[in-house]
Amino acid sequence: MIPQGILTTLSQSDEGGYNYDYATVPFLAETLTSSLATAKITTDWRSVRLFVIPSIIYLIHNNVQFATLTYVDTSTYQIMGNLKIVTTAILFRLFLKRKLSNLQWMAIGLLAVGTTTSQVKGCGEASCDSLFTAPIQGYLLGILSAGLSALAGIYTEFLMKRNNDSLYWQNLQLYTFGSLFNVARLLADDFRLGFEKGPWWQRIFDGYSITTWLVVLNLGSTGLLVSWLMKYADNIVKVYSTSMAMLLTMVASIYLFSFKPTVQLFLGIIICIMSLHMYFAPPQTLVDLPVTNEAHPKTLKQVIVEEKTDS
Template identity: 80%
Template structure:
């Protein structure tokens, strides 16, 4: 039952992620360098994991920690993927609203299903593939713009750049999730030791990205460590804590549960995000959005439902063939 609580908490954090990021904007942009947010989030996760690892070693000196380079060298890969994903996420939210971003994020179920089949050799049932197709239909439906108004100039409700970035973000999220699950379950090492390796490389790569931005800008604004907190507000710090806490919960699910549980909990945040957006922003839900959400929720139910829930025969219908067979045998013996 413990993973149910973690999944529910992850749902809440995921639903507030896009909202907090949008609230941290000013006039449709960021006053702070949003590349510093993933760096601080990785540093936060590294600090928490190091503290928990230290406590675990004190309680159990025989804590399993693999230090072989053949194992350690695998950890930079998800760090690079998460680096790309986190920065694409900020760019996407400059083009689309929070509910649109959350719904487009459900595309990671499609990419996760494909990657599970290719890399983890996880076979999906026909019902699950039907759910994936239905999810794609629901996502598209939610984004179709109503053209009853005279000002309607485009079929879709956001610029094409927003959709392209949203698709890229979904692909990066699925790839990072599948690879991280493979990494976490590869051996029986301590979760905190695995996190320390993962987030150490995360800090290094995010720092390299900040240095690259300085070189490209000719150090006009000074080195990144001098302007690290420029433009930061309480909301921005909440974004950092949100990203950091979400990452820690995801790593726990990857170790002890399943990547599908993670995808399911983050996808369930879609409806919660839409409801909160109505009250926090000038967001007016459309009929297409409601239809898209209903279709997406149906697809999620189909994806995780056992096949017997789709077609359930009554007990009498199941027993009929057996009775018929018995009668046939009896007639044969009489003859």
Template identity: 75%
Template structure:
């Protein structure tokens, strides 16, 4: 049940990301360079993983760490995919409004399941496929506004490029997650050693992104390392720690559970964020939100509950024949 506790903790951390990010704003904007937050989060994860790896090595000198280049060279790939994904996200938002973008983002629930089946060769039952589709429906329902809102007139009025980019974004997100799970489970290396490799390349690529921003801006604001902590507050540091801790928990789930557990955690986190917004930001709950929560809870039960708890399964042939033989023996004994 360890993965269940980790998934619940991941749900809480993920749901607080949007809230902490909102609290870190000042007058509706950011006084800090938000591109530095992912970089510091990667550095935080790298430091924590290095310390944990060092402690593990002191206790178990024979801890498994594959250092061959043909294995190490695979770890930059998720960072590259996430880098492309982030740019596709910005491009998508130029065509879609925020509400439509959030609904399109629910496609990653289904795409993750598809890639999970194709690349990891994990077979899902019919009930589990139904649960995944139900989860996508539930999260989408929770975000749909009432027909009296202007949203109804603009739901399908966005250019086709926006919807296509939304599909690409969902595929990239799923591909990165499934590929990371493949890396974590392809051998018996220490989890902390695998994390060190992942986060080292993640920090490098985020640093290159900051350098690219400096060059494109002509170094008007100075080099990125000179303004790294400009405008940082306690709320900003909490965002960094939240992102770092979330990444560490996701890597644990990738190693010992799977991507579907992560999908459920992040989906439930979205609903929890909306519920918390009712109390923190005077968000008005809607009937759609309530229905979405009910549908997602049904989906959660369908996916993880044993099949015999959900449907009446037929008695296997062998068991049935054995029961009939026992009855016939008892009848002969009585006679």
């Protein structure tokens, strides 16, 4: 996958805005994804309604996100976004009952710290005085936003893993609801503006360039990849993939858009790689375990353990 941020930036006009209606992109991506997903269909129709829930959570999340941004600036918002890593792990433990070792909890914390470190504004960059000076509501909404985002991810994993339905059929359900919600959003935008630009379906491809289509394709294929991760891996794998993709995007941006490399990006990458290793490496490769019950097989013939009473 090409990191979405890079493609989106490339698809901007020279003035930095979008020539096309950005709201049409997720609609097309989700429609594309759901039409790709019609290969195998099993018939557990009763569970279809469960697939509307992620779309509802994302709808609430979008509104909370909007409300958060009225209280905090975008730098603070971006840094608070890393909370999602921690809330995902907590809901992963609570709802999916997956146990993490203490070291894995520390790895999750470090991943959030690492991605945050990479985003710390360097000297000379704008909007630094405003960091963490927002009203308390901003932070509470940020935490709520992180919780909702994690909840959508965890619920999707639950949906994808709860039965043996094919990934294609599950995707169809997931992205059909996604498409419907995006249509609703486009319609709502039209009503809000009093149809002064005409209905959305008449100007859906206005201003689309090849790069815009690449953004659509990329968003759609990312959606399919995430579904695949939810079914065959888990939310933690997704969180690591997303974080690594973000760091790769930042490194690529240094070359593509001649951004200045910062010490904090370098430190963030080291922290995240260490976190990855801490989380996924087999524990016995990380720690030297106390030697218990080890002996050369040839010297081990008969062991008699006397009966003990518990103390």
